[in-house]
Amino acid sequence: MSIAQGLRQLLVIERAYDRMIAGTPPVEQLTDYGHPIRDWVALEDPEPIDPANPTWQMGSIQALKATEVPLFSQGGAQDIWARIFLLPDVDVITADRIHLNTDTAGPYWEVSGVVDPAGRSHHLQLDCKLVK
Numbered sequence: 001m002s003i004a005q006g007l008r009q010l011l012v013i014e015r016a017y018d019r020m021i022a023g024t025p026p027v028e029q030l031t032d033y034g035h036p037i038r039d040w041v042a043l044e045d046p047e048p049i050d051p052a053n054p055t056w057q058m059g060s061i062q063a064l065k066a067t068e069v070p071l072f073s074q075g076g077a078q079d080i081w082a083r084i085f086l087l088p089d090v091d092v093i094t095a096d097r098i099h100l101n102t103d104t105a106g107p108y109w110e111v112s113g114v115v116d117p118a119g120r121s122h123h124l125q126l127d128c129k130l131v132k
Contacts, residue, residue: 003085003087003122004087006085007058007086007087008058008060009058009060009061010056010057010058010059010100010101011056011057011058011059011086011098011099011100012042012055012056012057012098012099012101013055013091013092013097013098014040014096014097014099014108015093015096016038016039016040016041016095017039017041018038019037019039040097042055043055043091043096053101056101057086057087058086058087059084059098060084060085061084062082062083062084063081063082064081064082064083065080065081067079079129080129080130081127081129082109082128082129082130083125083127084098084125084126084128085126086124086126087123088116088124090124094111094113094114095111097109097111097131106131107130108130109126109129109130109131110130111126111127111128112127112129113126114126
């Protein structure tokens with residue numbers, strides 16, 4: 001069985017870009033505190049599985065662990081970690097976030113690690129944390 005047969009979830013990978021103000025040269029738009037404003041943009045696949053939706057990627061999310069936040073004031077909140085599997089030709093970096101194609105407003109998986117576990121471009125394995 002190939003890795004592609006095991007990837008059954010439609011995912012969207014998003015990358016943050018600084019918002020720019022038109023001009024020569026363009027200038028970053030800043031908050032009142034001087035920090036750049038960032039927008040999340042869905043990455044398009046050069047060879048999409050669905051031409052009508054070029055941002056969809058096939059993947060598989062496997063939950064690894066859930067740990068309760070230790071602070072009493074946060075009562076019952078959990079950190080949830082998962083491993084996401086993707087095909088090897090997908091453009092993804094540790095600054096990206098991922099969500100299901102049906103959950104456009106989140107929750108999101110923050111990518112904290114990208115690994116080619118076999119070392120032979122068989123598949124990508126992402127370590128992720130759920131953020132809401």
